[in-house]
Structures are given as C-alpha cells and as structure tokens.
Amino acid sequence: xxxxxxxxIEENPLKKDPDWEHALHIFENVITHKSEKSQVKAIxxxxxxxxxxxxxAFSRIIPILVENLRKPSQESNSNPSIHEATAYCLKRxxxxxxxxxxxxxxxSDVISSLLRLLPNSSGRFRQILVKCLWASVxxxxxxxxxxxxxxxxxxxxxxxxxxxxxxxxxxxxEILSALALLREVRxxxxxxxxxxxxxxxxxxxxxxxxxxxxxxxxxxxxxxxxRGMLVELxxxxxxxxxxxxxxxxxxxxxxxALGVVSCHVxxxxxxxxxxxxxxxxxLLEGADPMGREIAEDAFCVLAIxxxxxxxxxxHLVRILAEGDDDARSAAxxxxxxxxxxxxxxxxxxxxxxxxxxxxxxxxxxxDVVEKVSGAIAQLSYDAENRELLSDEGAxxxxxxxxxxxxxxxxxNAAEALINFSEDPLxxxxxxxxxxxxxxxxxxxxxxxxxxxxxxxxxxxxxxSMEALTWNPNLD
Numbered sequence: 001x002x003x004x005x006x007x008x009i010e011e012n013p014l015k016k017d018p019d020w021e022h023a024l025h026i027f028e029n030v031i032t033h034k035s036e037k038s039q040v041k042a043i044x045x046x047x048x049x050x051x052x053x054x055x056x057a058f059s060r061i062i063p064i065l066v067e068n069l070r071k072p073s074q075e076s077n078s079n080p081s082i083h084e085a086t087a088y089c090l091k092r093x094x095x096x097x098x099x100x101x102x103x104x105x106x107x108s109d110v111i112s113s114l115l116r117l118l119p120n121s122s123g124r125f126r127q128i129l130v131k132c133l134w135a136s137v138x139x140x141x142x143x144x145x146x147x148x149x150x151x152x153x154x155x156x157x158x159x160x161x162x163x164x165x166x167x168x169x170x171x172x173x174e175i176l177s178a179l180a181l182l183r184e185v186r187x188x189x190x191x192x193x194x195x196x197x198x199x200x201x202x203x204x205x206x207x208x209x210x211x212x213x214x215x216x217x218x219x220x221x222x223x224x225x226x227r228g229m230l231v232e233l234x235x236x237x238x239x240x241x242x243x244x245x246x247x248x249x250x251x252x253x254x255x256x257a258l259g260v261v262s263c264h265v266x267x268x269x270x271x272x273x274x275x276x277x278x279x280x281x282x283l284l285e286g287a288d289p290m291g292r293e294i295a296e297d298a299f300c301v302l303a304i305x306x307x308x309x310x311x312x313x314x315h316l317v318r319i320l321a322e323g324d325d326d327a328r329s330a331a332x333x334x335x336x337x338x339x340x341x342x343x344x345x346x347x348x349x350x351x352x353x354x355x356x357x358x359x360x361x362x363x364x365x366x367d368v369v370e371k372v373s374g375a376i377a378q379l380s381y382d383a384e385n386r387e388l389l390s391d392e393g394a395x396x397x398x399x400x401x402x403x404x405x406x407x408x409x410x411x412n413a414a415e416a417l418i419n420f421s422e423d424p425l426x427x428x429x430x431x432x433x434x435x436x437x438x439x440x441x442x443x444x445x446x447x448x449x450x451x452x453x454x455x456x457x458x459x460x461x462x463x464s465m466e467a468l469t470w471n472p473n474l475d
Contacts, residue, residue: 020057031064039068040085047089051096058093058101062108065090069113083117084125090114091128094135102140111136111143112150119155127168134171137178138209144179153179157194173201174209180216190226199233202242211250214242218257224264231267240274243283252291255283259298268305277302281315284334285327292330299334306343310351313344317351325365332357332364332371339378349388354379358392366406373401373412380419386426395420395429402438414442 030042046053046061053061068086080088090110093101105111111133118129133152136143147153156172156179164172179185180198189195198220202213217235220226239261242254262271276298284295299316302308312334319331335353338344348354357372364372376394379385389395394416401413417439421430433439 020054024057024060027061028064031068036082040080040082043068043082043085043089044080047085047092050089050092055098055100058104062090062093062101062104062110066108066110066113069110069117081125084128087114087117087125087128087132091132091135094132097135097139099140102136103142105136106140106143106146111146111152115147115150115152115155130168130171130175134175137175144182147175148179148182148185153185153188157189157192157197160194160197160200170205173197173213174205177201177205177209177213177216181212181219183219186216186220186226190220190229195220195226195229196233199230199235199238202235202238207247207250210242211246211253214239214250214254214257218253218260221257221260221263227261227264227267230261231270235261236267236270236274240271240276240279243276243279248286248288248291251279251283251286252288252294255280255291255294255298259294259301262298262301265304268302268308272302272305272308272311277308277311277315281319284315284330285319285323287326289326292326296330296334296337300337303338303341303344309338309341309344309347313338313347313351313353317353317356320353320356320360325368328360328364329367329371332360332368332375336371336375336378339375345379345382345385348379349385354385354388355392358389358394358397361394361397361401366409369401369404370406370408370412373398373409373416377412377415377419380416383423386420386423389416390420390426390429395426399430399433402433402436410438411442414439418443 027042027046031039034042043065065086068082071082090105094105114129114133118126118133121129133147137147137152152175156175160169160172160176176194176197180189180201189198198213198216202210202217204210205213217230217239221230236258239254239258243251243258246254258271258276262268262276280295280298280302283291284299286292299312303312316331316335316338319327320335323331335348335357339348357376360368360372361376376389376398380389398413398416398420401409402417404410404413414436417430417433420426421434
C-alpha cells in the first residue's frame, strides 16, 4: 500500500486542522460530481487523514464510501480503481480498532459490499479487502453475525480450501477464529469439513486469535463426534503448544479446551503423552483461580489412566511442600479426589503424601486444612492408610479439630475419627471422643447413608430380577 499512501491529489478538500464541516462538504461534492480520477485522489487523501477525523464525521463519511463500493468503476484503467481506493480508506478506518467506528461499518453494509467484491479480486485489491474484513470482525463482536449472514463464512472456507497464499491465509484463519465463537458457525464447520481450518487457526496467527480458536475448539469438543474429529485432525499437540507457550490468558483457554478433549477414555493417554501433566502442574501453581480450577479438573480426568497417577501425585506432593496457600489448597483438593481412586492410593502412600498432609493440618491455612482433612477422611477408609496416619500423629490433631470454627473441617475430622474408631487396633486411641455430640451426629449420618446405599443396591438387584422375568425377548 506504499504507492497508495504516496499518491498526491490535485484537489485538496482535506488539509491539516481543517474546518471539518466545510471539508466534508467539499469531499461530498468531489465524490458526487467529479471524475473517478478526482474521486480516487480525494478518497486516498481522506485515508491518510483518517486518524485525525472526528468520530462523529464518520457517520457521514462511511455511507458515502459504501455507495462507491456499490457502483461500477467508470475508468477501468484507473490505478488504483475507485473500489480499491474506497476499500483502502475503509481499511484504514477499521484498523483504528475503535468499536464505535466498527459498528458503523457493520451497520452501513460495508461488509456485504466487500464480500461481493472479494471473489473476483486479485493482487493488492484482494489483500485490501481481506484485511478490511479482518479488522471489521476481529475487534467487533456485533460484526461477526453480519459477516456470516452475508455469506462470508462460505467465502472464507472456500478461499482456505483453495490454498490462499500465506500472507492472506493468516488473516483468513484469524477471521475464522473470530467467527467460530458463534454456535451456528461451529455447526457449519462440522457439516462442511471446516474443522481442520479451525485447528489450523489455533496454530498460526496472533496469540489473541489462536486463543479464540482454542476457545471455539473447547466449545466444539463437548460433543463426542466433534471431539473425535478434532483429535484425528491433530488438535492435541496444537493445544499443548498453546498451553506451554501462550500468555496467561491463552494458557487458561487452551488448558480448558484440552481438558474437554481429554474427557474420553481413548484420549487420556495421548494428552498425557504430549506433555500435558507438567503443564497442568504449572497452571495449578499459577495465580489465576480459574487456571487452578481447570488444572484440578484435568488432573482428576488424566488420573483415570493408571500410568498417569504417579506423575500427577508427584507434582501434587511437590506443590504441597513448596507451593503457596492457594496452590497447596488446589493440590490438596485434587488429592482429596484421587484418594477415592483405588489405583491411586498406593501411589499416594509411596510419594510421601500422608506425612505432608498431617503436617498441613496444623500449619496450613483454613482452606488448605479443609481440603487436606477431606482427603484424610477419604484415606481413612483403608486400614493401611489408617496405620500410617496414626503413626504420623493424625488422631490427636483430628480430635482437636472437632472444635474448629469451620463446619466442613469438623465434619471431615469426625468422619476420619469414626473410621479410626471402627478399627480394632486403633479404637482405644479415639475413645475420648465417642461421647462427643458431633462425633455421634456424624456417625448417625454415616449409618443412614450406608443403609440408604444398601437399600438402593437391593432395589437395583430386584429391578434386574423383575426385568428378567417379564422380558418378552427371553420367551
């Protein structure tokens, strides 16, 4: 566009620090009554001054420019043409990134006019059109629906499928990532085979666009069909790269999308093998609460595969020992969940988690103590764990915790102590709390829960027997 910027005009309706009302009147006169060559020069001058024009003036300027896009070019030998000069001016306006201006562009039929010219464009003119459309949808949410309703999605997919040259391809991918945040666009991508371009858009372009693509991938991945399609298209290493190299916001978005993809037993191992466990550990230690929550959920899913458990627990134990209170609380929360996984309990013991958790009962923050006491309550259902907890001095600490201000902590402590009381080898160590009202209340609740579970199991068995007796398919 250097040639356009250097173009000089013979008529100068816009000058430095002009009377804008008078200047706009002259500009309108040139566009309405002068030759195409004079119009082109005036438009290019307007483009160069676009950063200095008061915003209220654009409500008059942009509709004039739209009319130029609609009318046929009169002087076919003009260089640039009236269409090219007009699109260039609109691109300069759109590139300001001002949402008010972008909304005026969207409401003034600019987008559909540009899309109409795009299929038959080439060279410099094609670049101007694509860049103007890119600016119009990348920075203005309202314009995305207008773009799609104008047939823009089909145009972008067609251009990507035909292998548009690399400079423009980046802009097309970034347009696609913005559009893909719309539900109707994601449906179309699945139906026309455009998901591969969404995966590609998460790999190339500016980081904001790649984060948008990752967000759209996460939204797509909630359905089994789309999740399988994404994995086949190689989305796992793409998201892992974003989780590793993106900025803080992008890491959270990519981590969430990767967690959605991993919610299928067939994809847990590939996600872990791509290096996700170490990266989720970093997210768990990060400052963002949402990032920690995403990492917690991801670890609980990844730990379903037994071969991932040791690595995950090693990270959690390290964070319990070295992390700040927020990270420790998140790590303890995951350990609470993993203590209910039969194949994880041995790894928990071997990693030295139990001594650390007992230590944190007296040294951690209230939130850490709540999560750790919950994990200890869960672990106390196993005889070997109870022995280790007792050896580490957990019982007298748990007895003291029955007086804690937090109801959750008191309940966790009571639940663990009930399990100790039912162990013949450890019963005497909790004899002093057997008459404690909280202990007795928790014991009553647990008895009712066990009875309810047994009743439900019997009902399910009875339903199964009844189904066998009347099922006509068995006659």
